[in-house]
Structures are given as C-alpha cells and as structure tokens.
Amino acid sequence: MASRVQQHWLTFSRMWLLCDARWQPTPELAKRICKYLEGRHKPVYHPLTDCGDHVVVINTKEVAFDKNQWEKKLYAVNTGYKDTMIAMSAKDFHRMDPTKVIEREVYSELPKNSQRQNLMTRLHLFPDENIPDNIKENLVDIIPPVMEPPKRLDEFTEEEKASWPRFFIPPADYKPAD
Amino acid sequence: MFLTLARYVRSPPPDRWWKRRYVFNNTWRFWGRHRNCYKIAIQSMQHAWRHARRGRAEKKRFVRGLWIERLRAASEEHGLSYEHLVVGLDMAQVQIDRKVLSHLAIYEPKTFKALAEIARISYGEGLMAATGKQPEGVFTRVVHWE
Numbered sequence: 001m002a003s004r005v006q007q008h009w010l011t012f013s014r015m016w017l018l019c020d021a022r023w024q025p026t027p028e029l030a031k032r033i034c035k036y037l038e039g040r041h042k043p044v045y046h047p048l049t050d051c052g053d054h055v056v057v058i059n060t061k062e063v064a065f066d067k068n069q070w071e072k073k074l075y076a077v078n079t080g081y082k083d084t085m086i087a088m089s090a091k092d093f094h095r096m097d098p099t100k101v102i103e104r105e106v107y108s109e110l111p112k113n114s115q116r117q118n119l120m121t122r123l124h125l126f127p128d129e130n131i132p133d134n135i136k137e138n139l140v141d142i143i144p145p146v147m148e149p150p151k152r153l154d155e156f157t158e159e160e161k162a163s164w165p166r167f168f169i170p171p172a173d174y175k176p177a178d
Numbered sequence: 179m180f181l182t183l184a185r186y187v188r189s190p191p192p193d194r195w196w197k198r199r200y201v202f203n204n205t206w207r208f209w210g211r212h213r214n215c216y217k218i219a220i221q222s223m224q225h226a227w228r229h230a231r232r233g234r235a236e237k238k239r240f241v242r243g244l245w246i247e248r249l250r251a252a253s254e255e256h257g258l259s260y261e262h263l264v265v266g267l268d269m270a271q272v273q274i275d276r277k278v279l280s281h282l283a284i285y286e287p288k289t290f291k292a293l294a295e296i297a298r299i300s301y302g303e304g305l306m307a308a309t310g311k312q313p314e315g316v317f318t319r320v321v322h323w324e
Contacts, residue, residue, distance in 0.1 A: 040250075040251060041251050041254065043248045043251050043255070043280070043284050045244075046244065
C-alpha cells in the first residue's frame, strides 16, 4: 500500500456482489442478502458507517418456497383503486412480477429504520440471467448460496449410484410383497 | 434540657441565584425554555442525568455486541463460526478478550488468521480427544498455572 488514505478508501469501498436465486429457499436467501446489504459481513462493520454493498440477484423467477407456501402465503397488493387492498397468493404475485417476491422478503428482513429505503435501492433484481452491461462490469464477487440445488436422479452418474450407501442389500431372489 | 427550639434553627439555604445558576450551567445547550426557565430546566436536567446514567451501562453492552458482530464476520472470512472461534481459543488457553480480538481482526489480519487456525485446530482436537484419535502433524502443549 502506498499510503494510509488509499488503504482506507479501499477498505470502505462499496462492492458489487452477485447472488444466484435459482432454487434457493426464499426466507433464508432474504436474510443472507440483508446481511450483505447492511455490511455485517465485514469486520469493520458499524451501524453508523454506511458500509453495505450492492447485491445483484439473478434468476429470481426460479426462487423456491417450502411446502405449500406458494398457495398459502399471501401478499397485500395495492390495486390503485380506492379502498381496495387485495391479498394475493405468492403464486399469483410471482406470476404478476417475478422479482417482487424477493423484494418484499428482503424489505421485511431489513432493520426497520430510515436506512431501509436506502438499502433497497442497492438491491438489483433480475428475473433471468440477462444483466445490463454497466452492472456486469461492476461485479466483483459471488455470495455463497444458501443451499446447493438438489440433483435429479438422472443427473447422478452410474458410479455414484453404485457406491451410494444402502441400508441392506436384498438377496438375488428377493421379491417384494405386492 | 429543652433542645427542640435550638434544633428548629437551621443553617441558611444557598442563595436562590446560585442554586439556579448551577442548573443553568448544566442546561445551556437545551432548547428554548428548557434553557432559561428554572422550573422547566430543572426537570430537563434531571431527565438528562437519568438518561446518562442508563446510557453508561447500555454503552458497555452495545460495544460488546459490536465486537461480537465483528468477530462473527472476521471468523466467517476464515471459514469458522464465531462460536467455534471462541470455544477453540478457550480450549487452547488463549485468553485474549473480544475487544482486542476485534481490533486484531481489523488492523492485524495475519495475526487474526493465525489465531483462527489455533482455534480451528484446538476445536478439532477436542472432538478428536472425545473420539480417541490424534490428528497428524499437530503438537499440543498445555500450560499449567500454579
């Protein structure tokens, strides 16, 4: 390092991080994004220094919910008409706009203070992998995923299937009862 | 001997001006009447003193929470969790407190990396001791205090 000032600028510079939301559980993903937006992943964190980073989320249309949350979870939607507020299921809300589910989840996970609006402007959501060039230039690092996406049975190799541990190996003439 | 009358005589109270001057010296930064009117200023001053007393205790709690938050971030950078770091250092009999550890994590990153390695190894050693296996290439040394 040439000087202390340069070291200081580099330490507190705002980074652009990429997050892949493909098949990630939504509430856990939202908590992880909040952590990076607030800057809690840095040892120099302080609530008064604005040390959070930009987070670019791709593949938001492929985000996952647990169990039957897609049908059960309701979002309050403003229709624009007077005195009507609609409760939309997560499925319809996602169909309406594929980025809004993650936006709402992150908004509710952020601390409820005046920083919240500011941090939401640093969250960039894209339904698929098409990112504008000016944002692509800035990306520095990848946020580690919450969950490794599960593999389908036909994505496993034959060696993996053969070496998978089995509870018991039935004899050759074993026939299961119907 | 009749003493009651003598006991009714008290020393004179302080001059009113000086009593109020004491309060206004403490409230010169407050807003409006809280600065200049005694009846209002004395209440503001007492509130301020109560908040300061409570704040002195809260500040210690807040600062410790900040150290722990920073250590959580720093240990995640080295692939450890905060709990593993603290328990591992305790098992290795390293008695550095959270205040100094968080300072090292910011200003002495290589030292902190070495401490994280110590914590990782001694945490693993604890499990190895429970299972009865010793990891290879590890030299353990326990300090006894007399």
